[in-house]
Amino acid sequence: MSLLAGVDVGGTKIQVVVTSPDLEVIGQSRGPTPAAGGPPAVVDALCALLDEARRQAGADGLAAIGVGAPGTIEKATGVVARSPNLAGWMDPFPLGPELERRTGARVGVDNDVHAGMLGELRLGAARGLRDVLGVWFGTGVGGAVVLDGALRSGPHGASGEIGHVCVRVGGRRCGCGRRGCLEAYAGRASMERRARRLMAEGRRTDLFRIMEHRGLDHLTSGVFARALAAGDDLAQDLIDEAVAAAGSGIASVVNVLDVEAVVIGGGLGTRLGEPFVARVAAAMQPHLFVTGAARVVPAALGDLAGALGGAAAAADLVTPVRRPARRRASGTG
Ligand SMILES: [Zn+2]
Structure with a gap:
């Protein structure tokens, strides 16, 4: 079974969920966001939390990981361009590529609030x-x-x-x-x-x-x-x-x-x-x-919105989302 992970990197804590392909949570972990050490310290903390949640889920590997991070994100490249709410994160950092290298999974990175909204759209108040x-x-x-x-x-x-x-x-x-x-x-x-x-x-x-x-x-x-x-x-x-x-x-x-x-x-x-x-x-x-x-x-979805949204984004990486075609207005054809 190809499991997914969603990660919410906040200014004070990192929340991780591991889910089934249909976004049922089967493992989760949470830890403080490193206050020193900049992006490399955040990546280390993130990988440790991913391992913890993955083991809890009884999974050997992850198919895809969706990350929500604060700041300006270049979504196409997975680069966090600027993240003023994370300590020591002044310069652009290739968070997506670095996580792909460390985990072997496909990784998508988006703004933390966009990830939270995606969670609410698929599973929460905006469903x-x-x-x-x-x-x-x-x-x-x-x-x-x-x-x-x-x-x-x-x-x-x-x-x-x-x-x-x-x-x-x-x-x-x-x-x-x-x-x-x-x-x-x-x-x-x-x-x-x-x-x-x-x-x-x-x-x-x-x-x-x-x-x-x-x-x-x-x-x-x-x-x-x-x-x-x-x-x-x-x-x-x-x-x-x-x-x-x-x-x-x-x-x-x-x-x-x-x-x-x-x-x-x-x-x-x-x-x-x-x-x-x-x-x-x-x-x-x-x-x-x-x-x-x-x-x-x-x-x-409370505290889990961002992480669940990350998992939803991860699901889209594995199986690109198909939205229903817009109904044409009548009388045009
Ligand atoms: Zn302002």
Whole structure:
């Protein structure tokens, strides 16, 4: 049996699944993303986790591996051109070819959010839908666009970069260097920078106390969730800002694409769950051209979306996907 693997390389952890050809999970493993050593260390960690999941699945080898990685990916070559959220990953690195050499399997590499969206499209919240926008709230804010049932890549592989839609002209500085991007208000790293600045200016918050109590060195989605549950004012203000920015940014993209649904995922989106999704949906309404245009739903696959999407991409490598032909409009022939 030709087994598949899906890998989700995140800023803090690597998740691996090994699946049957029909994407049933039969092995999985998870470990921290190396904080030092750059791409070679990530490849070593990744190979060890692949071995672990493969052994768990009782498999001798893997037919294909689909990898989702953060940053700019040259999908055709498997090169990760730039990955600012991975430590020491400054220069282009041929992740796909290197993994093929190490594992003997065929390897496809895509943007982590695109992989997550593919997972949701084949197995999760977007199953059966043709036109969908995915918005992933995590360290940054990523996105993915599905039109006519196909995940869009774009000529620069940058389709769906909703985090860098401008929600406030001349607004807060974004990690990308521009101003007023959605990510500058709704990305976890930007929210942490804002929290540190406000605390230095004298605002009280339990965010960093919770972080230290958990032995962490940055504000994870779990820390935000805990602070919100405890009624922390600063955490609440940051989430309010994130929701407002997300509402206008997402609605603007919905106005352009006219999708059926918006899927909200990512670490922060998943952790804050339904209440966050409902708030984002409400914040979109004043900005929508068509009232109530798109359903807004939470991602269904949680932490496994990216890895399962990787496995789905691996399945496509082995058996290229055949999408049903579009029905011709009547009266043309
Ligand atoms: Zn930006």
